[in-house]
Amino acid sequence: MLLTVAAPISAEGTAKQTGQEEVQTEEVEAQAVASEQPIVFKDVENSYAKEAINRLASLSLISGVGEDQFYPQNPISRQDVAVLLSKVIGMQPKSTDEALYEDVPLDSPYAPYVYTLAELEVLKGRPDNQLGGADPLTRQELAVILTRLMKAGSIKPAPASSTVTYEDAEEIADYAKDAIVTVTNQRWMTGASSSFRPLGIVTRAEAAVIAERVLDARYQQAENAKFALNTDRLNVMAGSSERLVVKSQDGEKLPFTPVFAFDRPELGAIMPDGTFVAGPTVGTGNVTVTLGFHTVTIPVQITQAAVSAPDEPQEKEEQQKPEAATEVTGTRESEEEQATEEAAPAEEAGLVNIAPESFTSVKTVGPADNYFSEVEKQYPGPVGGLSAVSEEWTGFNRQYGRKATVALPEGKAVERVTLTFQQRKTSGITLPPSMEVEVSQDGKSWSYAGKALHDVPASEEKMVTRTLAVTLPELEARYVRVTFPVKVFVFARQLEVWAKDAAAGSADGVVLLPPLNLTQPIDNEQTRRPVENMLLAYTGMHDDLGTWTQEDFLPMVGYLTQDGYMRDQMFDTVLLLPYQTMPATRDSWNSYLNDLFRMGRQLDALNSAMREYNRLRGTLYSTPTKENVVLAIPYPNANQKDFGVLPGETKSLSFNPAGIGEQMAFENRKKAVEWYFDELQKRWNKAGYSYLHLDGIYWFHELIEDSAPKERELIRSTASMVHDEALRFYWIPYFGAPGVEEWKSLYFDRAFLQPNYYSDKPVTIERIEGVLDAVQKYGMDIEIEGDHKMYNDPKFYQLYYNQLTATHKAGMDKNNVHAYYYGSKTLLNAVRSKDEAIRAIYDDTYKWMRGRYDRVEFMDDNVMP
DSSP: OOOOOOOOOOOOGGGOTTHHHHHHHHHHHHHHHHTOOOOOOOTTTOOTTHHHHHHHHOOOOOOOBBTTOTTTBBBBBBHHHHHHHHHHHTBOOOOOOOOOOOTTTTSTTTTTHHHHHHHTTSOOTTTTTTOTTTSSSSSHHHHHHHHHHHHHHHOOOOOOSSSSOOOOOOGGHHHHHHHHHHHHTTTOOOBTTEEEEEEEBOHHHHHHHHHHHHHHHHHHHHTTEEESHHHHOEETTOEEEOOOOHHHHHHHHOOOOEEESSTTTTTTEEEEEEEEESSSOOOOEEEEEEEEEEEEEEEEEEOOOOOOOOHHHHHHHHHHHHHHHHHHSSEEEEEHHHHHOOOOHHHTTTTTOOSSSSEEEEESSOOOOHHHHHHHHTOOTTTTTTSSSSSSSSSEEEEEEEEEEEEEEEEEEEEEEEEEEEBBBBGGGGOOOOEOOOEEEEESSEEEEEEEOOOOOOOOOSSSSEEEEEEEEEEEEEEEEEEESSSSEEEEEEEEEEEEEEBSSSSSOBBOOOOTTTTTTTTOOOGGSSEEEEEEEEEEESGGGGGGHHHHHHHHHHHTTTSEEEEEEESSSSEEEOTTTTSSSHHHHHHHHHHHHTTTEEEEHHHHHHHHHHHTTTOSSSOHHHHHHEEEOOOTTTTTTTTOTTTTTTOOOOOOOTTTOOHHHHHHHHHHHHHHHHHHHHHHHHHTTEEEEEEEEEEEOOSTTTTTTTTHHHHHHHHHHHHHHEEEEEEEOOOOOTGGGGGGTTTTTTTEBBBOOOOOSSHHHHHHHHHHHHHHHHHHHEEEEEEGHHHHGGHHHHHHHHHHHHHHTTTTSSSSSSEOTTTTHHHHHHOOOSHHHHHHHHHHHHHHHHOOOOOSSSTTTTTOO
């Protein structure tokens, strides 16, 4: 069978770890560990369905027969298909009071899945009130079920690429003809040797392959689940409520159930239907809405409730309170704890926090590290663990992140999951950017239930406490898992699971998918290459030249052969930076940020390109590769006397020491840089790019400006700020620039020497070799340069190749990190060119990256194919 039902866990076995109960707790923990062990089937090694079977088994969507057998060629039953399709589509099983089919009684483990699909009219029984649950099904029967499933899941049919014809079409029943055309176009079911075999019995191997295709389609739908909200911010008076409505942008039925979260539960709570209920305290917070895997955050402002007053002076006084109270609702822990005492929305709703009486385990997301684990022992937290009701903090040090799993005594209607975090920047402790929640009925097959975000910058120096709360739709769960990233140090306490007795399983139509890449650690080193080849991508100006799309990025992140095959990764890192002409003003910097995070362009386009790269490489839902990203900090030019007014300031900043002195000019430049870095991080964390990894920050100015106020001190201060966030600090000075030799003492992690070849002066071989000598002398890395001139000017064509040849002869094409400058999208011209010589520039650059470039002779000045 494909369905595995977990054995019940008694309440005594999950209670406090004292006396004889310790033995029961150990049994629970052993069960949890066993559920995470990889499943290996001995009889699928030579099966065409091996990868699909293993992948679905790793997500506990299927199981074998016995310990290590799958029997891939055996028929699959109708009831097993019901379980499998329910799980891959994300439909949460729910109980029912009426058994529609005599052969599927209410106490059957199949019943919740069968009757969920039956209610959606995906499964239909026979006239004799039988489902035939234990019977096999034919391929045409499965095709019909799949088309109904598409409708239930709001999956749009794929356009017909050509007429669907099968040699055995006359064997297809009339009721199944349209369905077979649909699933063929969808590429969920395809025939073999020009035949569909409509009457063939569906095997377990076939079912696994088809289910994986449905799951992938569902994942793609979840990643692109764009939706609209009825407001872009919530303004709610204290003690009142307002509903946040989620709709699809095309007016169709939502394909997934929206999940809501709030980062200030001491101020209010958001209900499963999106109704925000404000407590008595004014303040600000953020509501996060998750649909599928797409997340949007909107701000919340709670204002003072209107108070009828006997006279006008009192009314004026009351009207002044919201502003003052909003200022008080800040980042000091004591103030937030005071607000917590004034409002406890979860308790008011009649829910009970059952986490303290449940067994909780905490594990690293990535591979455990002995050193960091020893460091953690200095901050063990309370005796009862992370779910104990205690003010004591538990410390977590690096190792990617943590997942805390709570095993409840029995299935409960879980409504809210909360975890409190602390930030003490001076001690190296920062809030995780997000917290994600998953739920399960058996501790094996999990469903993704959204995330909570906040807006506290990592640079906030004051002590901050934030409780992240995710409100779940009405569903029954027995296991709850909370996951959060850990960059350096995260302190957490009081993991709470607010629930009530489950009435009858999950509510109608709750749809939550299995978590994406369940086995992949947060930011796992295996999912991305180290920085080796970094492409400079200029953005923000010059219309199309400064606007990157998915189509532009795709042949940059992946090596695309002339016949359209995605062979390998190309540039593993993209440095996005503004043009040199961008003014040093707050408005210009902010506009650049807006453009950088624009939907469908720049970073979002790069993320989409990496998704497509992984799809073409077949790694999208197994081990997807992430692209490294480096982002630039604009340069606070010392000539600027009117940068603009920053939040918290009363007048425009001047970077020029004239009239304000060197120290004040330095402090103003530092403030501007810190403001920009905070804004950059907020937007990056909010965007949540699935296929990008923020590797570092780039210092934009290409020389050390001795005339600028405390230039070196500003660079070192910026480096410290960047390093505090576990990011690298990069620099690309030009050949002969002041300060090149100082790069290490300025705390840069890597510096690339910009050859600066593209001028009117001829570039000799000696000049190229001089650049390489400087690179070796100062321990730097090299930047390869090219622009549009190399396509039509022999001098620059041979210059580009001579760079590759010189660095190859010097051994710098291997075991080195490289940056690449191509002006604005110049290399794309080579990718798309029909001219073999021009196209060769792209192909030979790839060979050079991979150490397969074999030219050792320099080109003559007049060579131009």
